[in-house]
Each structure stands twice: as structure tokens, then as C-alpha cells.
Amino acid sequence: MLFQQIVNGISVGSMYALLAVGFSLVYNILGIANFSHGAMIALGAFFSYWIARYLAVPVPVAILASIAFTGLSSALVELVTLRILRKRGQGSLYFFIASLTVFNLVTAVLVYISRGNIVSYPRAFLSGTFTIGNLYIPWIDAGMLLISIVCLAVLSYVMFKTRFGLAVRAASFSIKAAQLMGMDIDAIIQGVFFVSGTLAGVTGALLGVKYAVYPYIGNFVYMALFACVVGGLGNLTGAVLGGLLIGLLETLVSAYISSAISPALTFAFLVVILLLRPQGLAGRATEEKI
Amino acid sequence: MLRRAASILAISALVLLVAGMGISAQADVIVIGEIAALTGPTAQQGLQERNGAVLAVEEINAAGGVLGKQIKLITYDFKGQPAEGVSVYRKLVQQDKAVVIVGTNFSNVNLAMAPVAEQLKVPVLSNAMEPAVTTPEPGKVNKYHFLAQPSSIEQGAIVARYALDELKFKTAACLVNKGNSFATSQAEAFRDYFNANGGKVLDYIEVPAGAVDFKAQLTKIKASNPDCIYIPQYAQEAGLQVKQARELGITAVVLGANTLGVPPFVEAAGSNAIVAGTYFINNVHFGDPRLADFMARYEKRYGEPVITTNVFFGYDNVYIIKAAIEKAGVAEPEAIRTALENTKDVKILQGAGTITLDPNTHRPVDMPAWIFKWEADGTTVPMTLMYP
Structure with a gap:
């Protein structure tokens, strides 16, 4: 049973990890908690559902299209909120509030459109389970883990091997210095939002397959925030570690201590971790950005 | 001014x-x-x-x-x-x-x-x-x-009695949303009736409100291998629970509240095949002449x-x-x-x-309810009208 519980925990954790990485990207460069990430998770789930349902295309195709849409939506959010606030010289608190507003707005619109109903994809995708010994592993969980690894590999390639990645890393050290070097900081920030949006989109779509598509699915963004904080804000490796740790903690606490009190106990553990290591598991002490 | x-x-x-x-x-x-x-x-x-x-x-x-x-x-x-x-x-x-x-x-x-x-x-x-x-x-x-x-006491007990008397089950597990008194009051009634009348509830597991992943709890239930699982949640939550139970290879029969008779239950579970064989209670049999x-x-x-x-x-x-x-x-x-x-x-x-x-409880006296079963073709079949 312990091994099955660890499998359960990793399957939840890998999903948190993927969420946290996208969330961490924006934090990394701007030092801002971007809650519109939650809106992109929900849009990722709904776009792929709508495309699969109404255009009658295979689910993987729908998910790919949805990822592009959420990337663009995220870039659009940057354009109409952060860009304007930055040009006006407003502090990061205003963007934090704007992003929270976008999250709530999108959720409310989705509640309205879906009438609050939960829906499932019209065609089976990664359904069923395979077994290894007496371990039961749903295909979707294995698929999510694999897709998380692929996404992270692609992301680290982009961050460390491309010009765009170099620019993002430079900007994350200092936006001012990057600007002084003649970099187009608007384009970089927008690019980061696009990438972050695609990651939210892919996770949202997969969450929709794993559970179901429902308007409050974006609430997973809070787990992304906690995973980032535990792992070390702004640190991509830390985000992955934090996600896996929370997933495992939640599952093991539910299984071996108490299921009803699992959220409370999980957060109590996280508080202890942060007291011992305020900079997070993988984090280094950082200074304020922007 | x-x-x-x-x-x-x-x-x-x-x-x-x-x-x-x-x-x-x-x-x-x-x-x-x-x-x-x-x-x-x-x-x-x-x-x-x-x-x-x-x-x-x-x-x-x-x-x-x-x-x-x-x-x-x-x-x-x-x-x-x-x-x-x-x-x-x-x-x-x-x-x-x-x-x-x-x-x-x-x-x-x-x-x-x-x-x-x-x-x-x-x-x-x-x-x-x-x-x-x-x-x-x-x-x-x-x-x-x-x-x-x-009332939920009667509905929980009716389902427990059906499981014991008609389906001849000996053991059960309850998975219940702690944040929903609709669920907790039925689950408690089910547990009490089942235990008091010759059955044994092996696991009584409460899950926090708002949860969507129940694999940790279901894995625990799987280990104790009950004849049936009672999940008196709202439709969508119950649907996710059935789906995840089947993903973990749990074959125990699932019994639920009157919320399991609606399409959102099947939608959340994913397909008719997944909910097939699930029982639920309802006051009304839509096909009643x-x-x-x-x-x-x-x-x-x-x-x-x-x-x-x-x-x-x-x-x-x-x-x-x-x-x-x-x-x-x-x-x-x-x-x-x-x-x-x-x-x-x-x-x-x-x-x-x-x-x-009843003037003393303000609740109905001896009001019966139907037990239904989901079939693989997406229909629900009335099994029997049971009195509390």
C-alpha cells in the first residue's frame, strides 16, 4: 500500500510541479505573484474541451491548440494589465491585484458559460489503468508525469540554450541593466507570459482529463504558489521540488494520519519548512526585484 | 446643497x-x-x-x-x-x-x-x-x-438495509465529504445501521471539502477490500470518486445518495461504463406509470x-x-x-x-424511496421501493 500511495503522491506532485514552474517563471523575472496563471489553467481546460467537443478533433490535437490559445491569452493579459501599469510606473502590488482580478473575472465568466457544470472530454484520452505488480497506475498519471518531464526539458533548453532564454535570465537579474544593454524588455516580458501561459494551458488541459473540466479548476494556482514558496521563489528547480513535496505530503498525510485534516496538516508542515528555511528548499537569499 | x-x-x-x-x-x-x-x-x-x-x-x-x-x-x-x-x-x-x-x-x-x-x-x-x-x-x-x-438518517439506513438484505453484503467502507452535512449525516446513518444489523464498516474515511483527488483514501479502502463503498456526496464529487476507485482497480460495488441519479454524476465519472453497477436512492421513479x-x-x-x-x-x-x-x-x-x-x-x-x-420531528412519517441501479447502457433501473 505504501508504494501505491507514493505513486498517488507523485502523480499529484508532478502536476503541482508543472503548475509551479509556469508560475515561477513570471516571478523569476518580475518578482510578482501572477494569479492570472489560475485563469490560464482554467482556460486551458475549457479551450481544449470546447475544441475537442465542437470541432470534433482528437483530444491531443485539441490540447495542442488550447496550449497556443492560453499562451496568447497570457500574453494578452500582460499587454492590457502589466504593460500599462509598468508604463505608468505603478508598483508590483498593482499588478498582483490586477492578476487576481483577471483570475476571478475569467472564473466568473466560465461559471456563467458552463452554468457551473462539470464536464468530461467527449472522447477517451489516456483513460484506463495499467498495472505493475499490484501497483495501479492510471495512464493519465503516467502521461502527466511524462509530459511534465518533457515540458521541463523543453523549458530548460529554451532558458539555457536560446537567445530568448539568455535574455530572460539577464532580465531576471536586473530589468534596468538589461534595458541599459539595449534589450527590448517589453518583448521579453511578453515572451515570458506566453511561455508561462502555455505551461498553464497544458496543465489545465491535463487536469481536465485527470479529473474533469469545471470552472473552479483554476484554484490549483494556489498550490502552484505554495509549491514555489516551499521550493524557493523564483527558482525553477525549487518549484519542481516543492510541487512533488506537497503532492507527496498531502497523499501520505491523508493515507496515514487523517484524511479530513490533511490540508491543515500539510500546511502546518509547510510552515515548519519555511521557518527552518525561509528562502525555500532550493532557494538562495534574494533581494527585492523591480 | x-x-x-x-x-x-x-x-x-x-x-x-x-x-x-x-x-x-x-x-x-x-x-x-x-x-x-x-x-x-x-x-x-x-x-x-x-x-x-x-x-x-x-x-x-x-x-x-x-x-x-x-x-x-x-x-x-x-x-x-x-x-x-x-x-x-x-x-x-x-x-x-x-x-x-x-x-x-x-x-x-x-x-x-x-x-x-x-x-x-x-x-x-x-x-x-x-x-x-x-x-x-x-x-x-x-x-x-x-x-x-x-431524512438523511432514513435514506442512509435504507441504503444500508438494501446492501445487507438484498445484496447480501457483509463489509462496507464509507467515503464522506466532511464539509457537507448532507453527506456526513447519511454516512453516519449508513454506518450505524450497517454495524448494528450484522455488517461491518471497515473504513469510515472523511475527506476535506473541495478535494478532487481521492486516491490516497481509496487506496486505503482498497487495502481493506470491502464488499461495497458508500459515497453519499453530491453528484460531481461522487463521479470523481467512482472514476478514481475504478482507476485503482477497486471492484467493490458503489452505493450512493439521491445525487447519483443525475447526468453530472456520469459526466464527472467519465462514461456509462464506469458508473455501471452503481446503486443509488431516489424518492421518485421517473418511469412510474x-x-x-x-x-x-x-x-x-x-x-x-x-x-x-x-x-x-x-x-x-x-x-x-x-x-x-x-x-x-x-x-x-x-x-x-x-x-x-x-x-x-x-x-x-x-x-x-x-x-x-410527524408533529414532533416535522419530518415525513414512513415515506419510502426507490433503490436504483445504473446499467452500462446509461439507463437506471428501479430495483425496489423501500420503506425506512
């Missing part, structure tokens, strides 16, 4: 006057308030509940009304929030001058409304199954709250079929109220309250066709 204040006052006075005329013009109608879930995850149920109530009101009004007066039904949405339920109850009583309120079928909402109803003294006829809604503690009854379907005429009337009026039991909640509640008002002889809250308390053999559509309320 003063002139502006004066004109604002003048306009306010005018508004009040018009509003006042509105109220006085209503003197020859009887206002029934309805509180329903018109938005949110259970909107389909709430909207059909309102449809059912509206249909009953239309029929009654067309036949001359009650005590020679027309009924006016005012429905408000409680938006899934207990606090909102309290707020619209106040609004219906204080602003709309409703003499009696129907709704909801959400125990959490009526638990919040109950103390307020005791203060404002306008009776509520609900379908909130949690017994504490009408009897907050043993021996004490909420004077202004009534239940019009079997006794209801055929009503089903046709509903479909003709709304252009959509009856999908949820809430249609019957709305419809029956209005007729129970009508009987109470006729018995009271006057459309006033206190008189209606007394008449409701003495509801006896009033004709309804649910159960076996009549309802009698």
Missing part, C-alpha cells in the same frame, strides 16, 4: 409611495417565496426545481387559486452560499411579504436559515435532509422548519424532459403548501405553520404518493 438634498428626499418619497402601492396592490394574492440554486454547479437541479414549482402554481391559479386568491411565486437564488440563503430568506419575508417559503435541498443552507426562521416566524418547507434542520437537538423541534422527503401524465405536462410546458428529482421537490412542495393554506383557512404564516405541522395524507408525486408529517 439643501435644494439637492430636498429633491433627493422628494424622489425617495415618490419611490416609497410607488413601492407601497405595489404592496397594497398585492393584498389579494398569496406570496410564496422559493429559494433555489439557480446558478453554480447544481444550477440544473435548481432551475428544474423552480420549473416544478411554477408549474404547480400555474395549475393551482388556473383552477381558481387557494381560498379564492391567486398564488404569486417569487424565486431567489442562494448562489450556493448558506449566508446568501439567510439573506434571501429575510428579503422574501421582510420585503416581499411571503407567508411561507419553500426550499432548499441543501442541508448547509437550511441549517443556516433555521435560527433566522425561528425569529422571523415564517415557515419553511424544505428538502434539506439533515435531521438537525428540523430537530437541532434531540427532543427539540424547530417550530418553523419542515422536511418533505425522507403513476407519473406519466405529469412527465408529459412538464415536458409540454418547458420543452425539456424531467431530468432531476428537484422538479418533484418544487411541484410537491407547492401542493403541500396549498393543502396547508386550505386547512388553515387563512394565508398567514402562523396559521400555515400549524397546518403544516398537521399535514396528513396529502397527495404528492414522490414516494408512494402521499405525505404525512
Whole structure:
């Protein structure tokens, strides 16, 4: 049973990890908690559902299209909120509030459109389970883990091997210095939002397959925030570690201590971790950005 | 400045006057308030509940009304929030001058409304199954709250009895949403009945409200290998639980509450094949020949079929109220309250066709419910009508 519980925990954790990485990207460069990430998770789930349902295309195709849409939506959010606030010289608190507003707005619109109903994809995708010994592993969980690894590999390639990645890393050290070097900081920030949006989109779509598509699915963004904080804000490796740790903690606490009190106990553990290591598991002490 | 204040006052006075005329013009109608879930995850149920109530009101009004007066039904949405339920109850009583309120079928909402109803003294006829809604503690009854379907104690026990007597199960597990008194009160009743009558509940696991991943809890249940699992949650949560149980290779038979009979349950579970073999309880058997005429009337009026039991909640509640008002002889809250308390053999559509309320508990006496089974082809088959 312990091994099955660890499998359960990793399957939840890998999903948190993927969420946290996208969330961490924006934090990394701007030092801002971007809650519109939650809106992109929900849009990722709904776009792929709508495309699969109404255009009658295979689910993987729908998910790919949805990822592009959420990337663009995220870039659009940057354009109409952060860009304007930055040009006006407003502090990061205003963007934090704007992003929270976008999250709530999108959720409310989705509640309205879906009438609050939960829906499932019209065609089976990664359904069923395979077994290894007496371990039961749903295909979707294995698929999510694999897709998380692929996404992270692609992301680290982009961050460390491309010009765009170099620019993002430079900007994350200092936006001012990057600007002084003649970099187009608007384009970089927008690019980061696009990438972050695609990651939210892919996770949202997969969450929709794993559970179901429902308007409050974006609430997973809070787990992304906690995973980032535990792992070390702004640190991509830390985000992955934090996600896996929370997933495992939640599952093991539910299984071996108490299921009803699992959220409370999980957060109590996280508080202890942060007291011992305020900079997070993988984090280094950082200074304020922007 | 003063002139502006004066004109604002003048306009306010005018508004009040018009509003006042509105109220006085209503003197020859009887206002029934309805509180329903018109938005949110259970909107389909709430909207059909309102449809059912509206249909009953239309029929009654067309036949001359009650005590020679027309009924006016005012429905408000409680938006899934207990606090909102309290707020619209106040609004219906204080602003709309409703003499009696129907709704909801959400125990959490009526638990919040109950103390307020005791203060404002306008009776509520609900379908909130949690017994504490009408009897907050043993021996004490909420004077202004009534239940019009079997309570959760009865429904949990009926399902447990079916599992023991008909399905011959010996062991069970309960998975229950701790944040939902609808679920906890049924699960406790199931556990107590099952344990007291020769069965054994191996696991009784509470999950936090809002959870969507139940694999940790289900893995634990799988290890103790019960004959059946009882999941008295709302439809969508229960659907996710069945889906995840099957993903983990759990083959135990699943039993659930009356929420498992609706399409969102299957939608959340993913397919008909996954829910096949699942049992649930319901007050109404849609294919009952006794209801055929009503089903046709509903479909003709709304252009959509009856999908949820809430249609019957709305419809029956209005007729129970009508009987109470006729018995009271006057459309006033206190008189209606007394008449409701003495509801006896009033004709309804649910159960076996009549309802009698117990004056000591404000809940139905011996009201039966059906046990259904989901088939792989997406249909539900009535198994038996069971009395508590």
C-alpha cells in the first residue's frame, strides 16, 4: 500500500510541479505573484474541451491548440494589465491585484458559460489503468508525469540554450541593466507570459482529463504558489521540488494520519519548512526585484 | 446643497409611495417565496426545481387559486452560499411579504436559515435532509422548519438495509465529504445501521471539502477490500470518486445518495461504463406509470424532459403548501405553520404518493424511496421501493 500511495503522491506532485514552474517563471523575472496563471489553467481546460467537443478533433490535437490559445491569452493579459501599469510606473502590488482580478473575472465568466457544470472530454484520452505488480497506475498519471518531464526539458533548453532564454535570465537579474544593454524588455516580458501561459494551458488541459473540466479548476494556482514558496521563489528547480513535496505530503498525510485534516496538516508542515528555511528548499537569499 | 438634498428626499418619497402601492396592490394574492440554486454547479437541479414549482402554481391559479386568491411565486437564488440563503430568506419575508417559503435541498443552507426562521416566524418547507434542520437537538423541534422527503438518517439506513438484505453484503467502507452535512449525516446513518444489523464498516474515511483527488483514501479502502463503498456526496464529487476507485482497480460495488441519479454524476465519472453497477436512492421513479401524465405536462410546458428529482421537490412542495393554506383557512404564516405541522395524507408525486408529517420531528412519517441501479447502457433501473 505504501508504494501505491507514493505513486498517488507523485502523480499529484508532478502536476503541482508543472503548475509551479509556469508560475515561477513570471516571478523569476518580475518578482510578482501572477494569479492570472489560475485563469490560464482554467482556460486551458475549457479551450481544449470546447475544441475537442465542437470541432470534433482528437483530444491531443485539441490540447495542442488550447496550449497556443492560453499562451496568447497570457500574453494578452500582460499587454492590457502589466504593460500599462509598468508604463505608468505603478508598483508590483498593482499588478498582483490586477492578476487576481483577471483570475476571478475569467472564473466568473466560465461559471456563467458552463452554468457551473462539470464536464468530461467527449472522447477517451489516456483513460484506463495499467498495472505493475499490484501497483495501479492510471495512464493519465503516467502521461502527466511524462509530459511534465518533457515540458521541463523543453523549458530548460529554451532558458539555457536560446537567445530568448539568455535574455530572460539577464532580465531576471536586473530589468534596468538589461534595458541599459539595449534589450527590448517589453518583448521579453511578453515572451515570458506566453511561455508561462502555455505551461498553464497544458496543465489545465491535463487536469481536465485527470479529473474533469469545471470552472473552479483554476484554484490549483494556489498550490502552484505554495509549491514555489516551499521550493524557493523564483527558482525553477525549487518549484519542481516543492510541487512533488506537497503532492507527496498531502497523499501520505491523508493515507496515514487523517484524511479530513490533511490540508491543515500539510500546511502546518509547510510552515515548519519555511521557518527552518525561509528562502525555500532550493532557494538562495534574494533581494527585492523591480 | 439643501435644494439637492430636498429633491433627493422628494424622489425617495415618490419611490416609497410607488413601492407601497405595489404592496397594497398585492393584498389579494398569496406570496410564496422559493429559494433555489439557480446558478453554480447544481444550477440544473435548481432551475428544474423552480420549473416544478411554477408549474404547480400555474395549475393551482388556473383552477381558481387557494381560498379564492391567486398564488404569486417569487424565486431567489442562494448562489450556493448558506449566508446568501439567510439573506434571501429575510428579503422574501421582510420585503416581499411571503407567508411561507419553500426550499432548499441543501442541508448547509437550511441549517443556516433555521435560527433566522425561528425569529422571523415564517415557515419553511424544505428538502434539506439533515435531521438537525428540523430537530437541532434531540427532543427539540424547530417550530418553523419542515422536511418533505425522507431524512438523511432514513435514506442512509435504507441504503444500508438494501446492501445487507438484498445484496447480501457483509463489509462496507464509507467515503464522506466532511464539509457537507448532507453527506456526513447519511454516512453516519449508513454506518450505524450497517454495524448494528450484522455488517461491518471497515473504513469510515472523511475527506476535506473541495478535494478532487481521492486516491490516497481509496487506496486505503482498497487495502481493506470491502464488499461495497458508500459515497453519499453530491453528484460531481461522487463521479470523481467512482472514476478514481475504478482507476485503482477497486471492484467493490458503489452505493450512493439521491445525487447519483443525475447526468453530472456520469459526466464527472467519465462514461456509462464506469458508473455501471452503481446503486443509488431516489424518492421518485421517473418511469412510474403513476407519473406519466405529469412527465408529459412538464415536458409540454418547458420543452425539456424531467431530468432531476428537484422538479418533484418544487411541484410537491407547492401542493403541500396549498393543502396547508386550505386547512388553515387563512394565508398567514402562523396559521400555515400549524397546518403544516398537521399535514396528513396529502397527495404528492414522490414516494408512494402521499405525505404525512410527524408533529414532533416535522419530518415525513414512513415515506419510502426507490433503490436504483445504473446499467452500462446509461439507463437506471428501479430495483425496489423501500420503506425506512
